[in-house]
Amino acid sequence: MGSVDRQLLEPTKIEISDLVVKYETPGNGDTQAALSKTTLNVRDGEFVAIVGPSGCGKTTLLNCVAGLVRASSGFVRVDGKIVGGPGRDRGVVFQQYALFPWLSVIENVIFSLEMRGVPRTERANEARRYLDLVGLSGVEDVMPKALSGGMKQRVAIARAYAAEPSVLLMDEPFGALDVQAKERLQVALLRALQLNPRTVLFVTHDVEEAIFLSDRVVIMGANPGRIVSETPVELQKDRVVEDKLSEEFIALKSQISQELRVIETGKYESEAVRKNNVISQVKKMELN
Amino acid sequence: MSNTEKFLEVNRNQDSVPNTKITKQHNFRARGFAVIYRSMFIVSLLSGIVIWAALSVLLPKDVASPVSVSQALGTLMTNGTLPIDIAYSVVRVAVGFTVGLVLAIPVAFALNAVRGLRNLLDPWIQFFRVIPPIALIPLVIVFFGIGETAKVSVIFFAVFLTVLITTYQGIRMIDATLIRAARVLGTSGWRLFAKVIVPAAVPSIFTGARLGIASGWTTLVAAELIAASHGLGFMITQASQYFDLPAIYLGIITIGVIGFIFDRLLLRVERRMISWADVG
DSSP: OOHHHHHHHSOEEEEEEEEEEEEEOTTTOOEEEEEEEEEEEEETTOEEEEEOOTTSSHHHHHHHHHTSSOOSEEEEEETTEEOOSOOTTEEEEOTTOOOOTTSOHHHHHHHHHHHHTOOHHHHHHHHHHHHHHTTOOSOTTOOGGGSOHHHHHHHHHHHHHHTOOSEEEEESTTTTSOHHHHHHHHHHHHHHHHHSOOEEEEEOSOHHHHHHHOSEEEEEETTTTEEEEEEEOOSOSSOOGGGGGSHHHHHHHHHHHHHHHHHHHHHHHHHHHHHHHHHHHHHHHHHO | OOHHHHHHHHHHHHHSSOOHHHHHHHHHHHHHHHHHHHHHHHHHHHHHHHHHHHHHHHOTTTSOOHHHHHHHHHHHHHSSHHHHHHHHHHHHHHHHHHHHHHHHHHHHHHHHHOHHHHHHHHHHHHHHHTSOGGGGHHHHHHHHTTSHHHHHHHHHHHHHHHHHHHHHHHHHTSOHHHHHHHHHTTOOHHHHIIIIIHHHHHHHHHHHHHHHHHHHHHHHHHHHHHSOSSSHHHHHHHHHHTTOHHHHHHHHHHHHHHHHHHHHHHHHHHHHHTTTSOOO
């Protein structure tokens, strides 16, 4: 099935409409836009990756969908319902893992099941199912502090899954991992999504990761935070790490990297132009 | 099995089981260090006694010798005054500490939960914080006389403030991401409080308790120095009136040893209860 057909068939899962987020700068009470009028629709079952330089508001956008940041204007709808706060229908995976350190691996997942109202007797078995989904077994009773970063993030993904959310929101989940662990986690995530499909909004600064995981890469720019462009990823669905070396993949990667570079240097260039103007003005004054 | 599945299988087995080799090695090293640390404790204790003995020879008028202090220990143990003094002091601290701890913890949570309350009480907490509890003793005598209530209320005051401030700040420092993680899982209200905020606050409650018992103990001895008819502080005052140097030293050492035991006991409970945190 081509992407055009899919676009027609799949209903919208996440609807972000004219979303603006303003922050009050501490001290002088000025407001600054972290996100200027942003519109983005994510289809049911789609994996959308958001890339962009720091300060482009990609995390703010994600937090808005999570209900952790309030919109200044515009709205976010998930499954047709306006987002007014955090809720179990939107699972979040944080970069800092955010596992409860006083609970063992399985207890962390059980926490999520308990909040969902799963009967006590079924929790342990259910939890093991979710740990299995992310490729974790034999560490049920280990405390989080004894786990590697990659394993912690697997637990966090299992915990998010256990809430049976309608969408998964992932905020640079593999950003703190070394290259090998990162790659393993990417594959583990794709596998989990194959077994248990979800709509995913995934924030990252790693272009390769964005392409490898997603159906569509959204590129954001800073000052003010906004969506600059988006690129569909038309690679096969059933991806393996080797795909990263394919011609298609590399071409897409250089295209997106180039776009990001333009966004970054554009910022510097405009600064350079301003500086040049100042210098020429000063020179003029000196001449006079 | 497709290529992808094979790859996934390999990948699954790679980091799903903790590296037992490293864990074992680590345990072995940790145990090695523990042995060294324990022997260091004995070395330190012995050298302390040696230095003390040497000083008592050099300054016989000011420093009681270990031998004379042991003799005093023997006398005061057999005539029963030392155990009674210890019991009085320990019971006073235990009561003041328990009441102070039990009242300080809910106040610390309330201060964090209610912003208005925080703004209302903060100036007073800061005010009383800079007053050493000992300075209140004369006032306490006016209110409660020199009975048990006087001593216990001074200890209560010392423990309450220490635990309150430490716990309050600890709760404020709870990792915000943990609370966000709980909220996105649908946790709110009292469940967020009971299942996330309270367990996350336990380490700072223990820190508060340890600081609190130290502060309570020092305050108690000071209170007994001023107004008491029993207790370790009283024992030292009385000994000084008769210029019984070995008994003064014995009193001081007993205070130190009991304070040390208190702290170790709490540390032990802490390690058992919150093994998940990195307890020092």
